[in-house]
Amino acid sequence: MLGWTIFLNIASFIYYRGVLETKNNRELQTELESNLPPSPSKEEIEKMYQNEMQDEKQQQIQNIIFRSFYLFLGICLTLGGLSVVVFEKEVNYFGMVIFILGALFSMYSIFRLRRWIYLHKYYKKEATTKKVFGDELNNDND
Numbered sequence: 001m002l003g004w005t006i007f008l009n010i011a012s013f014i015y016y017r018g019v020l021e022t023k024n025n026r027e028l029q030t031e032l033e034s035n036l037p038p039s040p041s042k043e044e045i046e047k048m049y050q051n052e053m054q055d056e057k058q059q060q061i062q063n064i065i066f067r068s069f070y071l072f073l074g075i076c077l078t079l080g081g082l083s084v085v086v087f088e089k090e091v092n093y094f095g096m097v098i099f100i101l102g103a104l105f106s107m108y109s110i111f112r113l114r115r116w117i118y119l120h121k122y123y124k125k126e127a128t129t130k131k132v133f134g135d136e137l138n139n140d141n142d
Contacts, residue, residue, distance in 0.1 A: 073105065074102050074109050077102025077105060082095075
């Protein structure tokens with residue numbers, strides 16, 4: 001008998017808790033629907049798109065500058081290490097290490113710059129052919 005009482009108390013608690021949660025969820029849903037901002041117009045969407053494109057172009061320019069700077073730094077390290085190795089009369093391991101590190105840094109920078117340019121051209125071509133944002137602007141089926 002005690003087991004059934006405990007079971008019924010737990011079941012009623014779970015049931016009423018579910019009823020209260022659904023009631024609270026409905027109230028919350030109506031409150032959220034009443035506080036929704038109006039949907040943006042096509043002009044606002046186009047303006048946001050233009051701002052995003054400008055930000056993306058600025059980011060691309062910064063990426064090219066930084067990658068070019070790293071390439072320049074790698075070339076300078078390579079030439080500095082090479083000059084230490086060539087112009088010293090004794091074997092200079094420090095110059096060799098700088099030369100090898102500079103060469104590796106230069107090759108890595110060239111690889112990253114070429115890869116970034118290739119991916120940028122590929123995705124730019126893909127985005128213009130699919131007209132990703134254009135389809136969103138012209139879709140009035142909502």
